[in-house]
Amino acid sequence: MKIFVLGGDGFCGWPTSLHLSARGHDVIIIDNLSRRKIDIELGIESLTPIRPLHDRLKVWGSISGKTIEHHNIDIAENYHRLFVLIKEYRPDVVIHFAEQRAAPYSMKSSWHKRYTVNNNINATNNLMVSLIAAGLNTHVVHLGTMGVYGYNSAGIVIPEGYLSVKVESPGNDLVEREILYPQSAGSVYHMTKTLDQLIFDYYNRNDKVRVTDLHQGIVWGTQTEQTKLDERLINRFDYDGDYGTVLNRFLMQAAVGHPLTVHGNGGQCRAFIHICDTIACIELAIDTPPASGERVCIRNQATETHHVRDLSSLVSHMTGAKISYIPTPRNEALENDLVLENKGFIQLGLKPTRLSEGLAGEIYDIARKYAHRCDLSKIKCVSYWNEERRKAAKEAIGEV
Amino acid sequence: MKIFVLGGDGFCGWPTSLHLSARGHDVIIIDNLSRRKIDIELGIESLTPIRPLHDRLKVWGSISGKTIEHHNIDIAENYHRLFVLIKEYRPDVVIHFAEQRAAPYSMKSSWHKRYTVNNNINATNNLMVSLIAAGLNTHVVHLGTMGVYGYNSAGIVIPEGYLSVKVESPGNDLVEREILYPQSAGSVYHMTKTLDQLIFDYYNRNDKVRVTDLHQGIVWGTQTEQTKLDERLINRFDYDGDYGTVLNRFLMQAAVGHPLTVHGNGGQCRAFIHICDTIACIELAIDTPPASGERVCIRNQATETHHVRDLSSLVSHMTGAKISYIPTPRNEALENDLVLENKGFIQLGLKPTRLSEGLAGEIYDIARKYAHRCDLSKIKCVSYWNEERRKAAKEAIGEV
Numbered sequence: 001m002k003i004f005v006l007g008g009d010g011f012c013g014w015p016t017s018l019h020l021s022a023r024g025h026d027v028i029i030i031d032n033l034s035r036r037k038i039d040i041e042l043g044i045e046s047l048t049p050i051r052p053l054h055d056r057l058k059v060w061g062s063i064s065g066k067t068i069e070h071h072n073i074d075i076a077e078n079y080h081r082l083f084v085l086i087k088e089y090r091p092d093v094v095i096h097f098a099e100q101r102a103a104p105y106s107m108k109s110s111w112h113k114r115y116t117v118n119n120n121i122n123a124t125n126n127l128m129v130s131l132i133a134a135g136l137n138t139h140v141v142h143l144g145t146m147g148v149y150g151y152n153s154a155g156i157v158i159p160e161g162y163l164s165v166k167v168e169s170p171g172n173d174l175v176e177r178e179i180l181y182p183q184s185a186g187s188v189y190h191m192t193k194t195l196d197q198l199i200f201d202y203y204n205r206n207d208k209v210r211v212t213d214l215h216q217g218i219v220w221g222t223q224t225e226q227t228k229l230d231e232r233l234i235n236r237f238d239y240d241g242d243y244g245t246v247l248n249r250f251l252m253q254a255a256v257g258h259p260l261t262v263h264g265n266g267g268q269c270r271a272f273i274h275i276c277d278t279i280a281c282i283e284l285a286i287d288t289p290p291a292s293g294e295r296v297c298i299r300n301q302a303t304e305t306h307h308v309r310d311l312s313s314l315v316s317h318m319t320g321a322k323i324s325y326i327p328t329p330r331n332e333a334l335e336n337d338l339v340l341e342n343k344g345f346i347q348l349g350l351k352p353t354r355l356s357e358g359l360a361g362e363i364y365d366i367a368r369k370y371a372h373r374c375d376l377s378k379i380k381c382v383s384y385w386n387e388e389r390r391k392a393a394k395e396a397i398g399e400v
Numbered sequence: 401m402k403i404f405v406l407g408g409d410g411f412c413g414w415p416t417s418l419h420l421s422a423r424g425h426d427v428i429i430i431d432n433l434s435r436r437k438i439d440i441e442l443g444i445e446s447l448t449p450i451r452p453l454h455d456r457l458k459v460w461g462s463i464s465g466k467t468i469e470h471h472n473i474d475i476a477e478n479y480h481r482l483f484v485l486i487k488e489y490r491p492d493v494v495i496h497f498a499e500q501r502a503a504p505y506s507m508k509s510s511w512h513k514r515y516t517v518n519n520n521i522n523a524t525n526n527l528m529v530s531l532i533a534a535g536l537n538t539h540v541v542h543l544g545t546m547g548v549y550g551y552n553s554a555g556i557v558i559p560e561g562y563l564s565v566k567v568e569s570p571g572n573d574l575v576e577r578e579i580l581y582p583q584s585a586g587s588v589y590h591m592t593k594t595l596d597q598l599i600f601d602y603y604n605r606n607d608k609v610r611v612t613d614l615h616q617g618i619v620w621g622t623q624t625e626q627t628k629l630d631e632r633l634i635n636r637f638d639y640d641g642d643y644g645t646v647l648n649r650f651l652m653q654a655a656v657g658h659p660l661t662v663h664g665n666g667g668q669c670r671a672f673i674h675i676c677d678t679i680a681c682i683e684l685a686i687d688t689p690p691a692s693g694e695r696v697c698i699r700n701q702a703t704e705t706h707h708v709r710d711l712s713s714l715v716s717h718m719t720g721a722k723i724s725y726i727p728t729p730r731n732e733a734l735e736n737d738l739v740l741e742n743k744g745f746i747q748l749g750l751k752p753t754r755l756s757e758g759l760a761g762e763i764y765d766i767a768r769k770y771a772h773r774c775d776l777s778k779i780k781c782v783s784y785w786n787e788e789r790r791k792a793a794k795e796a797i798g799e800v
Contacts, residue, residue, distance in 0.1 A: 079514060110533045114479060117525045118518075121595070125517045133510045135787075155569045156577075165565035166574065169555045170739065174566065177556075179582040183598060184605075191602040195521070195595045198583060202591045205584075206731050207786050331606050339570065386607050387535075 001286070002026045002089060006075060006127070007097030008068075009053045010035050011236050012143060012219065012278055016095060018226035018233065019279045020286075021066045028089060029053075030082070030098070032074040034119075035236075038105070038243075044378050046236035047252060047370045048222060059232045076122035083130040086138075093286050094131070096142040098123045099192065103147070104242040104329070104383035106189035112383075113188045120192035121199070128203040137210065139289040141282060142200065144215040145193045146271045146302055146340070150184025158340040161213065161298025186332060187385065197296075204296045212285045216278065217271030217302030220247040221358055222366045224276050235275070237366055239374065241381030247272065247311055249379070251359075254319035255367035256374050261381075263328035266309030267335035271302035274353035284348045299344040303352035314355075319363065327392045331385035401686070402426045402489060406475060406527070407497030408468075409453045410435050411636050412543060412619065412678055416495060418626035418633065419679045420686075421466045428489060429453075430482070430498070432474040434519075435636075438505070438643075444778050446636035447652060447770045448622060459632045476522035483530040486538075493686050494531070496542045498523045499592065503547070504642040504729070504783035506589035512783075513588045520592035521599070528603040537610065539689040541682060542600065544615040545593045546671045546702055546740070550584025558740040561613065561698025586732060587785065597696075604696045612685045616678065617671030617702030620647040621758055622766045624676050635675070637766055639774065641781030647672065647711055649779070651759075654719035655767035656774050661781075663728035666709030667735035671702035674753035684748045699744040703752035714755075719763065727792045731785035 008017040008029030021027045033053065039045055051059070057068050075082045075098055086094075099120040100106060106116040124142070131138050149158050156163075163181045166174040180201060183194035196213070203209045227235045238244045239252040250260045273281075281301045290297040312323050328334065346352075384390035408417040408429030421427045433453065439445055451459070457468050475482045475498055486494075499520040500506060506516040524542070531538050549558050556563075563581045566574040580601060583594035596613070603609045627635045638644045639652040650660045673681075681701045690697040712723050728734065746752075784790035 079510070083510075110479075110483075110529045113529050114522070114525060117599075118522055121521050122514070122518055125514060129510045129513050132786075155575045156567055157570055163567060165567050167556055167563060167565055170557055175555045177582070182577070182579040182582070185598070185602050187606075188602070191598060194598050198585070198591060198594050198598070199517075202585050202588070206587075386532075 001092040004094040013097040015224040048237040103187035103189040147190035212297040214301040221275040240378040250315040251367040254321035255371040259322040259324035264334040269338040401492040404494040413497040415624040503587035547590035612697040614701040621675040640778040650715040651767040654721035655771040659722040659724035664734040669738040
């Protein structure tokens with residue numbers, strides 16, 4: 001199949017592109033390299049030594065004998081180039097990773113809130129509009145987030161996208177409706193993914209665009225079968241306060257002898273998935289597209305749930321690292337439960353990589369190996385959700 | 401109070417600005433004159449002879465002795481100027497009309513879809529971000545649309561924003577939740593208002609921004625107490641296929657001897673409100689702001705519902721106009737019922753202007769008086785919701 005990977009140079013996009021290329025698909029990466037430019041803005045580098053995309057693609061070509069094209073297009077800003085490319089190549093599938101994906105980054109300042117909304121919403125809308133204008137029946141696979149459900153789901157099992165509810169009718173009977181799960185975003189970033197859902201829903205109903213929306217948990221792990229083949233293909237590993245995800249941050253903190261930074265008392269329950277399973281899920285999604293006219297297919301892309309405090313204990317136990325409890329910079333419940341439905345991908349054949357199996361490898365192969373590249377000053381999360389949280393953080397360290 | 405009216409030169413914004421100024425508020429209009437520029441794009445003029453905003457404001461000053469300032473700012477594009485103005489003036493209330501508001505216009509082409517999304521979403525997000533950055537507790541009053549509810553509400557009374565539902569819990573008990581009414585937009589324009597809802601919900605929860613969101617029905621009528629004072633203050637009256645609303649279109653069609661253009665067989669049920677009631681509702685909303693920390697206040701701003709076929713019969717009966725049934729350019733149900741809750745404003749004291757009372761005046765004072773200004777070639781709606789609808793329309797007139 002001819003597959004566009006929008007955001008194909010990123011943390012999920014790069015290993016997805018390699019995997020699909022290895023499987024024989026014709027992969028075209030569209031990426032404006034914004035993630036690398038944000039590294040420059042933040043004065044940070046991936047813990048792993050990632051190479052320029054041009055080099056990565058050359059190495060992949062020489063190892064695999066396969067070509068992946070790259071087009072540097074800002075799809076949020078430059079609709080016309082996106083449209084022309086889509087019209088010319090007529091992709092069977094477009095995988096849409098081309099969004100600013102860090103909640104803390106989206107909360108850094110007014111500019112960052114505005115950038116995240118403008119970039120993510122126009123990227124998604126431009127993609128939909130261009131496919132309709134080109135008259136194609138392309139299948140769009142989009143990376144959503146478990147965060148669209150919010151964490152206020154106490155007493156409800158989070159379904160795969162659609163919730164069955166009963167509503168009182170004028171005659172006082174209960175009528176049944178299946179609705180998009182009511183959204184409740186926890187950051188500006190998460191909010192953009194709830195907007196994406198409504199955008200997909202609309203174009204799906206009006207223009208029959210085929211969409212699969214994958215609500216992914218927090219990704220951990222770094223390498224995949226292909227990125228391991230050569231160090232020049234290595235995937236990025238973010239550990240900083242803005243882009244690092246909780247488990248990767250713990251692993252790196254343990255490797256450099258920094259206490260594990262737990263927000264609040266770690267009572268937050270979150271969903272997780274290994275990067276290899278992310279790629280497997282995306283391939284399964286490509287292989288099982290919704291039919292034309294079928295509603296948006298929503299799947300939960302997460303394999304296990306854990307409380308943050310249990311993860312910190314686990315990593316502490318394996319490495320001897322201390323744990324440091326700090327005020328959360330986020331506007332979030334400090335304790336929550338999370339029960340989610342994720343049968344969809346399991347029934348399609350996904351064999352989850354368990355945290356209990358993969359963690360040790362991550363510690364030795366990535367965190368310790370590249371610990372010398374860590375900039376300790378970037379560990380702290382300095383993006384606060386609102387003024388209240390900023391003050392609480394300052395007070396905790398005696399700055400107020 | 402110090403009140404910003406974003407979009408204060410438009411059909412709802414202009415009479416709102418005059419009314420609030422007459423009531424003694426300090427009104428500042430922020431408007432980039434986009435609606436007038438769209439008239440130029442479409443080669444159309446308001447049926448009523450509206451004057452340049454500069455003239456309007458001068459006339460208002462000489463009649464009322466009151467000053468309304470105007471700042472020409474594109475708030476979707478120029479965040480900085482919006483922020484500086486908000487920071488300097490510290491408005492008590494911002495009324496947000498600054499969105500592209502025609503469903504057919506939003507469907508005209510790829511460009512129009514993209515413009516509507518980019519303009520409306522960035523306008524709303526920029527407003528929220530600027531108020532938070534300025535540290536103000538300003539009350540935002542936003543004009544939404546009944547269209548956020550969609551027209552798939554058979555068997556449910558449409559509540560004022562929030563729907564009480566019962567959901568099965570893991571223990572098989574039904575747990576009750578109050579949720580934002582599940583959205584189901586009928587056009588790209590309506591979609592932007594559903595996105596607005598999620599944006600308001602987010603900033604309301606994260607930053608305690610006080611928001612009232614008014615889901616308005618289709619407005620009819622033209623003049624208000626203030627716009628009648630001098631012909632140079634007259635409000636706009638759109639009758640073209642893109643911006644004209646159904647009832648105003650029928651009135652003008654009758655006045656020029658054109659058959660009333662009914663989409664399908666007119667089985668669509670819609671909610672209506674007179675422009676004077678729009679202004680009254682906005683004043684009531686300003687006078688009853690939600691408390692700080694209270695959720696977004698949502699009110700239905702509509703006073704009666706009618707099937708389109710009944711409206712066409714009514715106008716036909718009053719004027720002798722013929723009725724012409726044409727294929728709908730919209731992707732919509734051809735028959736629907738609509739039962740909605742609108743107690744909120746009635747309890748606050750709104751005295752609705754009934755269609756049965758106001759219609760004759762509209763016919764004589766506006767439609768017939770300015771019939772000579774009508775461009776008959778602009779009556780037809782030429783914006784199709786999708787390829788299917790375009791083909792159906794062409795087939796009906798033998799063009800395929």
